[in-house]
Amino acid sequence: MGMTMTQKILAAHAGLDQVKAGDLIEAKLDIVLGNDVTTPVAIGVFENAGFTKVFDKDKIAIVLDHYTPCKDIKSAELCATARNFAHKHNITHFYDVGEVGIEHALLPEKGIVGPGDCIIGADSHTCTYGALGAFSTGVGSTDMAAGMVAGENWFKVPSAIKVELKGKMPEFVSGKDVILHLIGLIGVDGALYKSIEFTGEGVSELSMDDRFTIANMAIEAGGKNGIFPVDEKTMEYVKDRFKRPVKVYEADEDAEYESVVTIDLSTLKPTVSLPHLPSNTKTVYEVAGLPIDQVVIGSCTNGRISDLRIAAEILKDKKVAKGVRCIVIPATQEIYMQCIKEGLAEIFIESGCALSTPTCGPCLGGHMGCMSAGERAVTTTNRNFVGRMGHVESEVILASPAVAAASAIAGCVAAPTLD
DSSP: OBOOHHHHHHHHHHTOSOOOTTOEEEEEOSEEEEETTTHHHHHHHHHHTTOOOOSOGGGEEEEOOSSTTTOSHHHHHHHHHHHHHHHHTTOSEEEOTTTOBOHHHHHHHHTSSOTTOEEEESSGGGGGGGGGTOEEEEOOHHHHHHHHHHSEEEEEOOEEEEEEEESOOOTTOOHHHHHHHHHHHHOTTTTTTEEEEEESGGGGGSOHHHHHHHHHGGGGGTOSEEEOOOOHHHHHHHTTTOOSOOOOOOOOTTBOOSEEEEEEGGGOOOEEEOTTOTTOEEEHHHHTTOBOSEEEEOHHHHOSHHHHHHHHHHHTTOOOOTTOEEEEOOSBHHHHHHHHHTTHHHHHHHHTOEEOOSOOGGGGTSSSSOBOTTOEEEESSSOOOTTTTBSTTOEEEEOOHHHHHHHHHHTBOOOOOOO
16 A cells, blocks of 8 residues: 555654554654743753753754743743753754744744654644645644654654645635635544645645645644645745755555545635634635624734735725724744835834734734733634633634735725725
């Protein structure tokens, strides 16, 4: 029996010719990632176990992005713990305030991750790097600690779901709408501990930013990882970024999949997820007019330059509705600078948005946009669980940047338009 893309990458990193779903393997790691929330826990495990040396200072990334710039004393202490560890062990890929970005946008941008890699991160949205044709998955802080010590990790080889994409996306439909549609189809546990492998002619129609968004939210369907084939767009993206040898893996023709889901991109409409599950999907036209109090455009899901360009295009020469707070968060310093150079920052500020330094902030109810009881937000983030963005009686609606920008102007859930 043939292997899927994910199985081939895991086999290669385990030094095996063949693996199958359910096998327990020990695979070598190319990158071990942590942030300001999870790294201090991993450091505690690392030091309490008596370890004094990391396996490779060039293969660990520590990104202070969740509660930074530090919102309070506790977050400052967490950052200090991670900062001191990074300095002590001379960690090459350490990113602090002023040069930081949201980790899952920053690592691809910096060329730290690339095709064929095996990556773990103490953050559930580490699956983002599957957009590059890598196996990447979220783990707990204890696994991060083990990875920092050994450069290896145990895995149970996942079975797979094949998602065949065909057609072209209509105007105002993006990768966010694709993944929300998929989660609506299969549910938040539809891919539990499975690899979601995206294939088909429609893949070539997706930009890299679309692919990052889709892979990022594989976990919201329960997926162990999401992964895309490496094509010309992938190679163009990693060119001049990724310095290690590119390794391309392709699924065998006789690879085994538990199920196949076909999505005709041309039939999709702007889609939102209503509270309190990402699978609670509707087209924007079905829920247009629902009042809102806040809009957030950013996050590791949709804070890239193409996301901000479409939001700015819709917001240009318009104003955020009275009584609505619109917070725009470029995902990295480089993207922030692009916003300034392209005039997007001016558009956001003139329209009445708050423009933030890169941070995860409001996505997890950390800072820069927490909500009180009874408030409702349209946001380009990835989760809308109870209390995700503040009070347990607040509500989060997941949407694309185009829908979020249109909703900010309308003061309610609204379909995007350039009129």
